[in-house]
Amino acid sequence: MVANTIEFGSILHSSGYKLTAQRQALLEIIQDKKEQHLCTEEIFDEVRKIYPGIGLATVYRNLQLFEKLGLVHHILLEDGCMRFQIMDSPGKHRHHHLVCEVCGDVIDVEEDMLETIEKKLLSEMGFTVKDHKVQFFGICKKCAEKEIK
């Protein structure tokens, strides 16, 4: 499931892009920190550890490119920066995010559970859904348990 450097290389090449050391380093980081929804600056800080010379503009540029190629996707929370994640199964609808209002954690939910709604939107409103972005705000399990004590 997890794509390796060679795969990334062929994805880039087949679209006419070059596989640079910077791009490899970036993809490695994003893949490693899969569960953490890192923002651009955070990715920049991480990637510098393995490729110290990299510039911030390169990070921005390539995250955009990776998203265009379907390798990563981003979410917008309320903190005013883009947070990126590896796209686990290209073509599938985006997964949902649970944002805990207490601890700030962002939890991924792989299950879609929106088919019924999307069918309804088509039949009742004539709107064909191609993708969605869903965020739930509330209290995560950990924080709910702490509150009881």
Add this chain to the structure above:
Amino acid sequence: MVANTIEFGSILHSSGYKLTAQRQALLEIIQDKKEQHLCTEEIFDEVRKIYPGIGLATVYRNLQLFEKLGLVHHILLEDGCMRFQIMDSPGKHRHHHLVCEVCGDVIDVEEDMLETIEKKLLSEMGFTVKDHKVQFFGICKKCAEKEIK
């Protein structure tokens, strides 16, 4: 259903805020342009027509205040600015947005349709949902009909 100036006045007063001419003008505009998901700059341009002296910072400040008071809410699309709307029924979960990828229109969907999912998130993951943000991307009815022709 539609709150008038007097209501807004008492909402502001009861929370210790003053009812200024600028705030009235702002609320009028946001109420008038209910369907339009205006961004801050657009609201600024509109409000200047009825209150020419208003400053942009005042618009930003008050939109923030109105949101805190539950009078308006905002969405974040991909254009990098906040878009505001009057909150029709305070306390209720936010409504969903259908974003047409062809014409860019944003359509409101008042029906919630997420109860089943939210129950599942609680029972299976222990996550208590307080609110949600849901955007569907796709093709609206109008654009779908045009395509056929």
Add this chain to the structure above:
DNA sequence: AAAGTAAATGATAATCATTTTCTTTTACTT
């Protein structure tokens, strides 16, 4: 394997939405 070329990078400046600061004005209280 060396040369050629377009793409990619790094550094820095520019941009754009939003926030902050600070002085002046105004809404509401006494």
Add this chain to the structure above:
DNA sequence: AAGTAAAAGAAAATGATTATCATTTACTTT
């Protein structure tokens, strides 16, 4: 009508992101 804290206006500051441009590099062609 006077007093006061909140609000407004103007402008500077901030922070994320994008654009510019000279230099470097990945990959192609010889």
